[in-house]
Amino acid sequence: MSLPPNVITNDDLKKNGLETTNEWIVQRTGIRERRVTDAETASSDLAIAASLQALEDAGIDAKDLDLVLCATATGDYVWPATACIIQQAIGATKAGAFDLSAACSGFCYGVSTATGFIQSGMMDKILVVGVDTLTKHLDWKDRSTCILFGDGAGAAVLSACAPNEGVLSSVLGADGSGLKSVWLPAGGTRTPINAETFTDSASEHDTHLQMNGREVYEFAVKIVPQTILEALDKACLRPSDIDLLVMHQANIRILHSAAERFGIALDRLVVNVDRYGNTSAASIPIALREAADSGKLHKGDIVVTMGFGAGLTWGANVIRWTRDYGI
Numbered sequence: 001m002s003l004p005p006n007v008i009t010n011d012d013l014k015k016n017g018l019e020t021t022n023e024w025i026v027q028r029t030g031i032r033e034r035r036v037t038d039a040e041t042a043s044s045d046l047a048i049a050a051s052l053q054a055l056e057d058a059g060i061d062a063k064d065l066d067l068v069l070c071a072t073a074t075g076d077y078v079w080p081a082t083a084c085i086i087q088q089a090i091g092a093t094k095a096g097a098f099d100l101s102a103a104c105s106g107f108c109y110g111v112s113t114a115t116g117f118i119q120s121g122m123m124d125k126i127l128v129v130g131v132d133t134l135t136k137h138l139d140w141k142d143r144s145t146c147i148l149f150g151d152g153a154g155a156a157v158l159s160a161c162a163p164n165e166g167v168l169s170s171v172l173g174a175d176g177s178g179l180k181s182v183w184l185p186a187g188g189t190r191t192p193i194n195a196e197t198f199t200d201s202a203s204e205h206d207t208h209l210q211m212n213g214r215e216v217y218e219f220a221v222k223i224v225p226q227t228i229l230e231a232l233d234k235a236c237l238r239p240s241d242i243d244l245l246v247m248h249q250a251n252i253r254i255l256h257s258a259a260e261r262f263g264i265a266l267d268r269l270v271v272n273v274d275r276y277g278n279t280s281a282a283s284i285p286i287a288l289r290e291a292a293d294s295g296k297l298h299k300g301d302i303v304v305t306m307g308f309g310a311g312l313t314w315g316a317n318v319i320r321w322t323r324d325y326g327i
């Protein structure tokens with residue numbers, strides 16, 4: 001995992017003139033602080049740092065990778081893919097590279113995609129990176145969105161394993177009718193950014209992330225349990241089999257409601273939203289890294305990852321963990 005060093009607390013936001021309070025943000029979201037990149041740092045910088053750690057941790061040489069798959073909604077450029085920047089920087093000379101755009105569901109989509117390539121026999125070793133620097137696209141005067149997001153990256157190396165180990169099942173879903181529930185309208189081919197298109201404040205508004213928080217919240221509390229149950233069912237498992245629940249970190253209330261729904265004790269729910277806010281595609285791999293470091297993740301554990309976000313998209317993977325951290 002990789003996080004920028006710059007910490008912005010809720011009180012810092014208030015001190016900068018935002019009409020909010022630490023109490024409101026903590027009570028409604030669970031967020032206390034977030035990490036924010038400086039002007040010189042782009043998504044690939046965080047992604048490369050996380051990728052190098054993942055390769056070292058896995059004991060795999062970058063030259064042996066077949067694919068670099070980067071899940072991001074905030075690539076360095078509109079194109080080419082940020083995965084190509086990572087591929088070159090880490091020296092993955094034999095790997096293909098592409099980006100995958102599924103916002104906060106990106107890491108789940110990436111793991112499912114990599115699993116398909118590996119299980120088909122087409123590829124052997126794949127680096128999946130989840131990275132986002134959404135703070136670059138925030139309107140820091142909009143209290144309904146700017147309090148929520150932070151920057152970060154997480155990466156994992158996936159490779160072939162024995163049957164009934166590793167990724168046991170995957171569920172992916174989308175509902176494009178929710179396109180405008182959370183989106184960034186400008187910068188694509190529908191509304192390119194150039195001197196002619198951006199002349200007034202309404203247009204400038206479109207260059208920032210926009211969200212209907214209530215809509216996304218209601219979608220999340222419905223889709224989270226539904227998707228987890230579907231993924232467990234596909235793996236012939238039950239909620240009581242879950243050793244660790246690693247969900248996208250958007251709001252502590254969404255995390256707690258899922259844990260309560262499935263009778264998961266809070267020590268089996270990984271939480272980092274308090275320290276990092278919503279890091280989009282990075283939140284799940286960061287949570288996995290922290291779970292491993294704190295001795296919560298063991299070989300043989302049934303780990304359920306679940307993400308949801310812009311698109312609208314959602315995804316889950318049920319994983320029998322194959323790695324032993326000796327903690």
Ligand code: ACO
Nearest residue numbers: 020024028103104143144147213214216217250251309310
């Ligand atoms: N500080 C103080 N007051 C605030 C703030 C703030 N930062 N933000 C909003 N308010 C006010 C509103 O103006 C409103 O006031 P009003 O009643 O006078 O109109 C009141 O608080 C309640 O606002 P709501 O939006 O109804 O608050 P809610 O309880 O729904 O919480 C929140 C908002 C935290 C955004 C919640 O809806 C949420 O977490 N939604 C999910 C967001 C999410 O998960 N996004 C993930 C996808 S993102 C991606 O894919 C990139």
